[in-house]
Amino acid sequence: MTINATLINLYNVCHRECWLHANGIRMEHTSDTVYDGKLLHETSYPQRAAKHNEMEVSGNYQGIELSGKIDFYDAIRKVIHETKRSDKVEAAHEWQVKFYLWLLELNGIEGATALLEYPKLRKTDEVVLCNTDRGFLQQTVQKIAELVASETCPPRINAKICKSCSYYELCYIDEL
Template sequence: MRLTGTHIAYLHTCHRKLWLFAHGIQMEHTSDTVAEGKLIGETSYQDRARKYTELAIDGIKIDFYDAKNKVIHEVKKSDKVEHAHIAQVKYYLYILKKNGIDGATAIIEYPRMKQRETVEWEEGDEESVLRWVSEAEAILANESCPPLEKKSICKKCSYYDFCYAAEEMG
């Protein structure tokens, strides 16, 4: 299986969510939070589709890539799991670098918060990304789903009902 940016983000969010998503149990389509995030991405920068290109390469899909300036634009709803967003764009930068596109940067945009964060490729990032890939592959190779870890972000997660159904009945 080819890893995507979503896999890397989920690795940094919840191992259970990563495993479920990778094994075809995808709940994002049932989530109001995910729908709201998509709407923010689609309506916040309406001229982007004309200005930037979508780039699909080595299993990743970057929605807004400024090829002229080598800048990835990633739109997020909130900065609640900012470390996962940074890991996702670092993975994108790694894939670009691996395919001969050096010197790219990323901008993570949080339109509702009117904030932006620039992410650059730094010394040691390749080792980190390779470690993340290895960790994700190890989780996905397990035959059974990782156990539930109760986190503060669970209530907003698209997998909440799936993960907590047995708890609410018991």
């Protein structure tokens, strides 16, 4: 089992969703959101392809396999660029790039930073990794590894976000 940024995000939202996704139970289909996100990359930063490199990075923390796919990495300046189509800044975006910064560190690349770019907001946020973040990520991947290895699916959370979750019908079939 390999832990990536998606699982970290899902774990922070709902343990059940994280477990379902990690165990290969998928309800998502190709959505306009996914397509729009791809398109945004192609139209917002067309010059990037030549200047930067998409990079897959993997790592291992205490026997736990980790992987990440960084959209654009400027190896000379040691800067990760991550573009978001969202019209709001979200903590999950920050944790995604912090996870990538940690992965780089696990591969011996120290002192990298990340730029979170929001073309719709005309806003760019710089993200750095601090000791507290490292500790949080170390604990989180250990907890995810335990959760995913469990044979029991966690209980549903009965939260507002359930209505927009792709597992809604699966989780609440008895109430539909």
